Amino acid sequence: MLARMAPLLVRKRRALAPHFPVGGPVAPEDLVGREPYIRRTASRLEDGEHLLVAGPRRIGKTSVMLEVLRRLRRKGAVTAYVDCLGATDLRGLGERLAASLLTSLEGHEGGLEDARAIAAGMRPHGRIRVEHLELVMPIVREPSAQRAFDAALDLPRSIAARAGRRVVVAFDEFQAAGRLGPRVFDVMRARFQAQRGVAYAFLGSEEGIIHELFSAKGKALYRFAVAHDLAEAGGHRFGIDPSDWQTYLRRKFAQKRMTIGEAEVDRVVDLTGGHPQDTMQLCAALYHFMQDQALRAVTAQLVDAAFEIALRELERPFTLHWSDLGEKKYLQAVAKRIARGEPLYAARPDGDVPRAEVLRAVTALRARGLVVRTGRGRYEYLEPMLAEHVRRLDAVPAIVLGR
Numbered sequence: 001m002l003a004r005m006a007p008l009l010v011r012k013r014r015a016l017a018p019h020f021p022v023g024g025p026v027a028p029e030d031l032v033g034r035e036p037y038i039r040r041t042a043s044r045l046e047d048g049e050h051l052l053v054a055g056p057r058r059i060g061k062t063s064v065m066l067e068v069l070r071r072l073r074r075k076g077a078v079t080a081y082v083d084c085l086g087a088t089d090l091r092g093l094g095e096r097l098a099a100s101l102l103t104s105l106e107g108h109e110g111g112l113e114d115a116r117a118i119a120a121g122m123r124p125h126g127r128i129r130v131e132h133l134e135l136v137m138p139i140v141r142e143p144s145a146q147r148a149f150d151a152a153l154d155l156p157r158s159i160a161a162r163a164g165r166r167v168v169v170a171f172d173e174f175q176a177a178g179r180l181g182p183r184v185f186d187v188m189r190a191r192f193q194a195q196r197g198v199a200y201a202f203l204g205s206e207e208g209i210i211h212e213l214f215s216a217k218g219k220a221l222y223r224f225a226v227a228h229d230l231a232e233a234g235g236h237r238f239g240i241d242p243s244d245w246q247t248y249l250r251r252k253f254a255q256k257r258m259t260i261g262e263a264e265v266d267r268v269v270d271l272t273g274g275h276p277q278d279t280m281q282l283c284a285a286l287y288h289f290m291q292d293q294a295l296r297a298v299t300a301q302l303v304d305a306a307f308e309i310a311l312r313e314l315e316r317p318f319t320l321h322w323s324d325l326g327e328k329k330y331l332q333a334v335a336k337r338i339a340r341g342e343p344l345y346a347a348r349p350d351g352d353v354p355r356a357e358v359l360r361a362v363t364a365l366r367a368r369g370l371v372v373r374t375g376r377g378r379y380e381y382l383e384p385m386l387a388e389h390v391r392r393l394d395a396v397p398a399i400v401l402g403r
């Protein structure tokens, strides 16, 4: 019965997901152009290598890792996914790790709550296997938060040893763990170092911070994990081959009995620079617009109209980025020059920025993952749509000019 229902549930879930998903992690069928990266990542982790997946915001780090873990589970590994941003203290972080490992072992959620209930002398909601209960009891019973955290960090190793299975743990937004206590990373390193049968993946979006954590001498995780670049995979921008967008977008529009030609897909990818979330956002806008107007064939004009809609939708996050830059002197001024493609050092009527300050600002913009270096003294925005937003900041709206 259940077996017959499963495909139905999957179909139902798909029907509920937006046609072009934007926001959280996406399902494997909407993960464009990541197949080679997913395969390589899975095989390296399976091999026991520790990986560092750092990259700009919204390029699919989490989606990719969830799919990697799914495949590793299918091949018999025990996996855990821990979002460090979600934890408010050390015990919480440790418990997240334990809960996720239990889910993988038991094949359903709720194992940790059951262990907690049993520790408190109450009846568990579900059923947790005795051998798994034994594993997590020392964590849920431990009164000291630090020791509970230490015990949780040992859990992957105990599971690998007991079950004789490869254990793979992914820490997402790993840099956030540093806020939970002093020397968190030192403790982690000490625990992780000698764990046989366990592979770790560290994901993070604050590129500068996470790279510093792993490669600056004297840092706790110095050379512990190998950087495995997602943003540049295969030499493509954002690591995605533009031909994969072609295949994906044709298929997605065709599913709704709409057509999109090669030139129009190229136009979409040109406008967004192939940035994964911006591209999906533009396509979502395009699709809704066509649906509202009962249109069937995508044209260049429709792509341009969708670009304007998507740009408006992105105004909020872009405005936040921008006000964030206002907290430091010269950042906005230099960010504007880069957006307009103006010389960075030239004296300008709106107040000159000293050379050292320009350099400092560029470094800060790069560390935030907003701009990338394209050549000597040349920089551009990672997201062309953000550049367009910045270019328009000072523009007088056409309506005011009476056009």
Ligand SMILES: Nc1ncnc2c1ncn2[C@@H]1O[C@H](COP(=O)(O)OP(=O)(O)OP(=O)(O)O)[C@@H](O)[C@H]1O
Binding pocket: 021, 022, 023, 024, 025, 026, 030, 031, 032, 033, 034, 056, 057, 058, 059, 060, 061, 062, 063, 064, 205, 276, 277, 280, 281
């Ligand atoms: N390969 C991809 N194909 C299609 N869309 C993608 C892809 N990668 C990312 N996206 C888009 O970006 C959004 C965010 O994806 P995801 O959360 O996996 O990225 P992330 O890098 O983990 O983001 P964050 O920096 O916020 O943690 C998705 O909802 C989707 O719209």
Ligand SMILES: [Mg+2]
Binding pocket: 061, 062, 063, 172
């Ligand atoms: Mg993420």
